Amino acid sequence: MAEKKKTAIVSQLAAKYIESQRAPEFVISLVAGLAAVVVLILGFFVNRLIQGDWRTVNTPVAVVTILLSIYVLLALKIAKEWERAVVLRLGKFSRLKGPGMFFIVPLIEGIAQVVDMRIRATDFASESTLTKDTVPVNVDAICFWMVWDAKRRSWK
Numbered sequence: 001m002a003e004k005k006k007t008a009i010v011s012q013l014a015a016k017y018i019e020s021q022r023a024p025e026f027v028i029s030l031v032a033g034l035a036a037v038v039v040l041i042l043g044f045f046v047n048r049l050i051q052g053d054w055r056t057v058n059t060p061v062a063v064v065t066i067l068l069s070i071y072v073l074l075a076l077k078i079a080k081e082w083e084r085a086v087v088l089r090l091g092k093f094s095r096l097k098g099p100g101m102f103f104i105v106p107l108i109e110g111i112a113q114v115v116d117m118r119i120r121a122t123d124f125a126s127e128s129t130l131t132k133d134t135v136p137v138n139v140d141a142i143c144f145w146m147v148w149d150a151k152r153r154s155w156k
Helices: 002-020 032-051 061-077 151-156
Strands: 074-081 084-089 092-097 100-102 109-116 120-129 136-145
Touching: 032 061, 032 074, 061 074, 074 084
Parallel strands: none
Antiparallel strands: 074 100, 084 092, 084 109, 120 136
């Protein structure tokens, strides 16, 4: 009977861990948007230097500027202080990026998972059991857990 309770507690803990480690949704950060706008503005100034006029557009400069701003928009990523981003290149583990700003190669690399490195607490529901002298007791439990090495976690 005790083994069934232990198995239930372990499976409950594993389910909560998997739920907390969802893959990140596609979100364009504010910093990436601002960087893309800066690239567009620089492209306008380069166009002005080449053409000598604000009204005429140099097509190659415009195309390169738009493609470069889209690249910056999709490639610039930010991980928070307590997060580690798992980067996959063509489906295989490439590297683990720590906190701060970093670039990925769009369409070739992707962030598979963001691992939270903070200490987590999982509480378990009250379990009723009997002591050796057959006294009924209710037991509550809290499990504190933390990821120590995000690279070794599941990407061997």
